[in-house]
Structures are given as C-alpha cells and as structure tokens.
Amino acid sequence: MAAVTDQMAAPGVPAIRKTPKGTFDVIFRNASFLAALFVLVLLAGIMLSMVIGGWPAFREFGFGFITSSVWDTQREQYGAWPAIVGTLSTALIALLIGVPLSLGIAVYLTQLAPPWFKQPVSTAVELLAAVPSIIYGMWGLFVFVPLFAAYVQIPLSNIVEGIPVVGTVLYSRSPSGLGILTAGIILAFMIIPFIASITRDMLDQIPSVLRESAYGIGATTWEVVRHVLVPQAGVSIIGAIMLGLGRALGETMAVTFVVGNANRLSASIMDPGSTIASRIANEFNEAMGLQLNSLIALGCILFFVTFVVLVIARVLVARVKSF
Template structure:
C-alpha cells in the first residue's frame, strides 16, 4: 500500500511538472517559428530596399525610358534595359518549351514504363544533374555544344531558310558561331529538367494506385490513364514545378553568360547573340561606377519585378486549376 501511494504521488508530481512546463515550450516554439519567418521577410525586404536605393538614380535619370530604351552606352552614360529584358524572357521561354515536355516525358517514363531495375539509376542520374554547377554547364555549352551546334544546326538551317519570309528572319544566323539566344535557351532547358522531372515524378508516385488500376480495369490505355487520370490529379503540383524551373531560368547567370554572346542588340533571329539581365550584371558589375552601377542595380530591380509577376501569375493559375 505504501509503495502504491508513493507511485501515485510521483505520477501526480510528474503530470504537474509537465502541465507547468508545456506552455513554456509551446510559447518558445511559437516565437522561434515566428522569428524564423520574420527573419526571411526582413532579409528579403533588405535586398529589395538595397536594390531600389541603388537603382533609383538610374530610374530618376531616364524615367520609364530606362525600360523601353535599347541603348547601352557606357562612354556616354546612356542606359536602357529593353534588350536585356527581351533576352531574359526569350531564353526562359525557350527553356520552358524544350525542358517541360522532356521533364514530363522523363517523369511518366519513370512511373509508368521503366523497369524496376532501371528506375533507381535513371532517377539518380536525373537528380545528379541538379548538383552540377552552372559554370560547368556554361563551359560545356561554350567549348563543346556551341561548335557542334554551329556546324550541324546553324549553318545547314541558315542555308535552307535564307530569304524566306518570317522563318528566314527567325532562323537565319548572320555569323554562325554557335552562341546566341537559342543556345542559351537550350542550356537552360538542361538545367531546369532535373527540378521539374524530379518533382513531377514524386507527385505521380504519390497518386493512389487504385486510380490507375480502376482506369486500366475499364479498358483505358496507358495514354488515356496518363492524360485523364495522372496529369489532372497532379496538375497543381506540376504547375508549381514548372514555375520553379522558370525561376531558375530567369535568374541563371554564369551558364547564360558563357553561351548567349553578350551583345547589346535586338535581333529577330534566335541564332544571333543577345544578353540577359543576369548576364549583363555579371559582365559589368565588377568595373561599374557611378550611373553605370546605378543602372545595373536598376536591372536587378527589374529582374526581381519580373520574377514577382511570374510568381503572381503562377498563384493565379494554380488557384484556377484548384477551382476547376
């Protein structure tokens, strides 16, 4: 009886200590979580503030013309962002056009057709592509891909389309050196494939197998299962993966700097050299002073704005898919 009463006393004391300390731990955990979230917001606000502060003299000097102008003359302190904006959007669009179908094809192959013994090695190789530094992609693109691209793509295509309306303008290379907007877009597509493919594969794997089996049970083909069951179920997550890849494509610096040609001119041909916001900042920031430095900071503000607009559009698209 004495031992039993002692156990009851110990049990009551333990429960009392737990009740007294639990609110303190909960409160500490809540404040730590809040502090983590606020820290990220403060860092982001600091970055935005620094970019706006640094770029404001350029916006004040050139006004809205800074965005619409194609002039970038360091000697005369005349700067315009339009060429870099067009190059950024063009290379990102090309990367999505090439990378998204390949990524979806890889994810569908790994989840629907790939033999079990081959699935793990292929998935591992795809994920390892995300660990390759961007400068390696750039060096490979400049020294290996660009010469082959010029010899086997640019020269033959240019000889065929020369003089054609529209197509001859878009696909004609004046100087087939291998570098240009299309080359940068192709390299970017290789860089975003691991992100989109890995996320899409994981989402497709998480779809309940009963949905697939039910579709096959009523006579659906594999294409019908993928088109009418898997993709609608994973639609929101796939859009998120594509937006993640687009963010990588918009902000990529070193790889694009190597292969885009870094020419400050607008051209109707995707074979011709161009520039992006990130590549221009990387090329000139180290030696920039005065208004040139302010113009580069203003370019950073524009890149942030473009990324923010893309994020907002992605959120709107995801919300429409959820309500559909």
C-alpha cells in the first residue's frame, strides 16, 4: 500500500506520511503534554494556596470584607472596597490614556513614518518595555509628581472649584501631585510599549495587497486604517489591550510610589487612594494574624478580577472573529 501511495504521488510532492511511531515522537508528545499540564497544576496550586490563606478573612467578615471601607489594624477590622475601587480606577485611566496613544504609535510606524524615523521610534518603544517598574515609580515620584502638582493639579483645582460634577471629580483638596490620576498616568506610560509593539507587529503582517487595493480604489489613509487594517488585526489588538490591562491591574511598585496610599474613597481622581497591589506591598512585610489573612484575601480578589478580565477578552475575541 505504501508503494502504491508513493507511485500515485505527483513528482516533487511527498507521499502521505504515516502516523509517527518512533521513540523520539512519543517522548516529544509526552513532554509537550507535561508542559501543558504543568501550567494547569501551577495555576491550581496558586489558586488553592491563596484561597486557603485568605479564607480566615472571608470567614470572619463575610461579604462585608468586599463592601467595607474600614482598614483598622488596631481593631482588627478590614475591608477591601477602597483598594478594589482604586485598582479599577487606575487601570481604567491607564487604558483611556494608553490605548489611543498606542494605536496611534502603531499606525504611524506602519503607515506614515519615513524609513529614517521608523527604526529609532520602534527601538525607543521596545526600550520602554524593558524599563523596570520601580524606575517608573521613582521617576514618577521625584520628577512627574512635582510637575503634575505645580502645572496641572493646582491650576485645574482653581478653575473647577465649585463647578458641579466636574469640580467634584477634578478638584484636589491637597494638591501634592499624588493620587489616582497620577497612578493611572504612570500606568499608561507602562502599558503603551506592550500594546504599541504588538499592534505594530500585527499591522505589519497584514498583506500589502489589501492596502494597495484600498488605495487603488481611492481610499484615504484614514479609510484604509479604519476599514482594512483595524478589522484585519482586530483580534490581535484586543489581545494586546487585555495584556496591557492585566499589567495595569497587577502593577505594584510604580503605583505604590505615586498613588498616595490613603485608605479612603474620594469622588475626585486627584485625591490620594490605594490599590490592591499597593496595599499588599505596603503591609505584607509586617502583617501577622488576621491582617496577613486579609492581605492574602485581597490577592484572591485581584486574581478573580484578572480572571473576569480574561473571560471578557475571550468573549470580545469570539465576537470579533464571528463578525
């Protein structure tokens, strides 16, 4: 039968290969399976250890641990709501600032930049991705925070004071430069390299014949980007955005430097606040007993939030693919 198959194969076309039975193929298949299984076992181990560590806090405070705003180490009362709101707020601000800038960088590098300028900018974007988070935090604290307080917070607070809604959101009672908005801006700087690099690579892989065809029928650069490039790379762009969101949600040191680390809820994004990661970083080293359990419970909540974000990303990708 194998001889007949070889004879029927066209010249230059290999015959149909049988299912591999060699020792190396079996080893390779089993090693690949163990590598995939290792990821699941590691994830399950992390989840289980965090649930066990945080269970005393959930058992003590119940659902009130999530909704409470009290964090008092003297009375052993702990609540996660300010940290949860701070985490979501800083991540949302980072996306609102970082995503448009990242997409603009990617489109410019792939469609508009001259060759002599494209390579330096691409290298600079990649170098930004390699900068450690603590460097972003130190730069934010010693350079960005004083400038932001002097040239943004103080003038803006004087302008919006007393204005309904806008004044509530943008007015700062103590314009020190630290706050939720500052942390969101620093996070935006940190996620831009990841989103921009992935989006640029995806746009570069789109066949040039699609763009040339669009230009050939009279489409403008904006129309080519809007109706050709974005639909073709939509799934990858969503993945890049979710990758950036994942880093923004879990970032620790940079946020700890600039968020203000105040355990309070404020309607103004200019006021200091805290995030789950910054709360854990500040208190974990000296935590004991129920406080330690509460910090681990905060980690469980952050893990759950990240899981929800992943589910949403999967749903969006599925809808884009079906569209």
